[in-house]
Amino acid sequence: MKITRIALCAAVFLMPYQATARERADVLIRHAAVVDVEHARIIPDQAIAIEGDTIRAVGPDRSLARKFAAPRTIDAAGKFVMPGLWDMHVHFGGEELIGENKALLPLYVAFGVTTVRDCAEDISASVLEWRSGVAEGRLLGPTIYTSGPKLEGYKPIWKGTIEVGTPAEVDAALDRLQAMKVDFVKITDNTLKPEIFLYAVKAAKSRGLKTSAHTPYALTIEQAATAGLNSVEHLDYLIKAGSPQEASIGADFAAKKLNYGEASDKFVETFDPNYAVEEYRRLAALGVYVTPTLNMSRILAYLDREDHSGDAALAYVGPGLRKTYQWRVERAAKATSAQVEARHREYELSLKVLPMLRDAGIPILAGTDAGYLNSFNYPGEGLHEELERYVEAGLTPQQALVTATITGPAFLGHSDRYGGLADGKAADILVLDANPLNDVKATRAIRGVMLHGQWLDRAALDKLLADAKATAAR
Template sequence: MQANDIPRAMLKPLRRALAALSALTVLTAPALAAPRQQGDVLIRHATIVDVEKARTVPDQAIVTRGGAIVAVGPDKAIARDWAAPRTLEAAHRFVIPGLWDMHVHFGGGPDLIAENKALLPLYVAHGITTIRDCAGDLPYDVLAWRDEIARGSLFGPNLLTSGPKIEGLKPIWKGTLEAGSKADVDAALARLQGLKVDFVKITDSTLDPQLFLYAVARAKALGLRSSGHIPMALTVRQAVDAGLSSIEHLDYARHPGSPDEAAIAADFAAGRINRAEANRRLATSFDHATAMAAYRRFAADGLAVTPTLNGSRIIAHLDDEDHSHDAYLAYIGPKLRKTYDWRIERAAKATPAEIAARHADIERVGAILPMLVEAGVPIMAGTDAGFLNSFNYPGIGLHDELDLFVAKGLTPAQALTAATRAGPAWFGKLDRYGAIAPGKVADIVLLTANPLTDIHATRAIDTVILRGRVHDRAALDAMLAEARAKVAAWNAETAQ
């Protein structure tokens, strides 16, 4: 039938119908062929490790854009809706949030600035995307590095720092803000606020115990988190009540396990006993029930503990473990290695009885760790790596710490939580870190094995994504090779 054969009365309704059909086609065509959303990196077929729930979620896809994760979900659905110029095939890969080392140090004096700075890529090469600097004698250099990393002009992990620590007058440690009065403490805190530090570190080599409490309380009043070494003349409870946010080193957490802690502190303050005797009495009077009651109060107060257990173990066993041929020494500059001598020489002077005592003591201290976890105290993985602390290596040291956590009774999931979620929680940053989810910072590690079944899997690193930038295995190996080359050149200079 030709158009001329259609009765004139039917043409108008037919034209209307055709126009409506055409409009419908125009409206529905874009929906049927909607363009995919654009990201920068698409990770496909991954098994996501949900650290919070201690489970794995298979066949997932992750999209990053800029420095953030923008989509996560079943692989088929994400791949349908998203496109990216770079795709990572992650079949048989386990994806975890970037690791955090919550206790590192940089120092040794101005001559060691370059060797300290060269440590930064070692953290990234070992899956560590954030570090917390707990003060040394190069605090202003470290503050500058923090800002340069944030601007993108220096390569390294996200760096959070205390800046210079608060100490007493004429302290053992250099790089401090000295305080001999409340006015000094107030001035120190004002200085730290001006430096925009990420938290406050307070130590006890010469700081008056009451000024320690004042500094902690004032920091809290100013909205600053505080961490430190608790004076022997105080009980841990006094420090926590003043507002201390975290305890560094597991041996301090042993103190409240003694029913005699207050009496021991009073005897030390009065000069009736020395530090060694105070520690001996605290150890021998330790009581499980007393400790658990104290630790439950820690948990209720929100206090966190950074055990730095492996660093203490290394020092305790300097007499019977030979580190002179450690392969990792190839990454440590000669001047930094020289700072190790201080502890090595101290350990060498110990008597057989003292050696046996420190071996036994590190085992007793390690037994506290599962008690803290049972009580609900947040454990933050940190190494104490850096200058002075012999053979406690930046980067690989965090994996050694996690291994020891599991050896002392934690589950792999608990150890992984200590290295991925506890740090962000302490800094109030869990909304941006600690999980693989939309809205989180794109700090991601791809592993070739499941860390929930074997914590050694944190070492099996395939790829590190730092602030959205991909570093595959070849790039990570290149970082390590560059670090070795720098140290080799410094070694050659030293030998001349």
């Protein structure tokens, strides 16, 4: 009897000790099927312990549930858990549309996009403030990486650029961008001299800045890559690189013997798959990434046959931003039948080029071009459409997912923090109803989003959508 009392007392004494011996976490996701995107596998019945905005541990549910105690538990039984999605090419813009642009931030989150790369705009001060607001938890939205204003030549068609025409002006522009603490430098080719383009790429590289660009037609893509260009925006520039006549067509363009449309058609007509394979391997060896924006290309290619006026996603976009879509629609309507057919041919060739880039080893960045000016390419939803285009072109669902979860962090130098579900990684997580490795469309079936450690269930995501619709209507 005395031994029994001693044992009972010891048990009572040890109970609180055993409870406090468990490590503390803020959130515990249990019984999840973890999507290991990198290795194309599903790891069943896993638990994820989260503290603040960081993953503390990932492992078998049975062991982690014993190790960690958390005030909030999310039952993910029957669900699939993967890293949040990255859209590596978005745009904000329009000085009079700052409010409408800001309203897009929660919309990205509602569609599972937890990080965006803003590829230049004319409202840099606002975007930089939003970047800080999101990072500090004052604003609900995806993590933002931004180029700030892009570098261009004198009197370009694009607003909000830094106009440069001499090396000294490039140096001053880079000083300004570094003072703004931009995440990379965007360079475009509307009026920029080819030699100044190359100087800008080299100067940015010497300062340790990543560069992203539309390359001048007068230069080959290999020339730009050799100078140190990190990312080519839009797949049509890789079609250009696949033409053995790239340099001569570019010279004719520079001599004003060809306009943009004519030069682009020539690149398509002279594209040589055998030559392209070798050129893409050379570009891969130079470390170039590409952001295809394939869905944007498809939308523009088929404006002659697809009416987007009834798109449900239009309801989430403010009237001012919707109005900026009209210029592309009007321009497409003026195209001749030959020009329309040329658009179709270029897009159809793009579908063939994408798997060639993959096979050559060029890292692909999933990006949409969504937002300001770019017709019917919707923030948030557009990334899902982009991934679906990749699979249509021949990538596997896993390869498509890599472009939206792994290559973005790698490009920006943040693979230590993003790109998977592991100890020390960011707690930006999607909980899905279906397996995206089987069907990439499963990325649309979002049951919940963990954003910077904040849990948003399906009801919360639906409210974000409803709020976006109400805001756009106002």
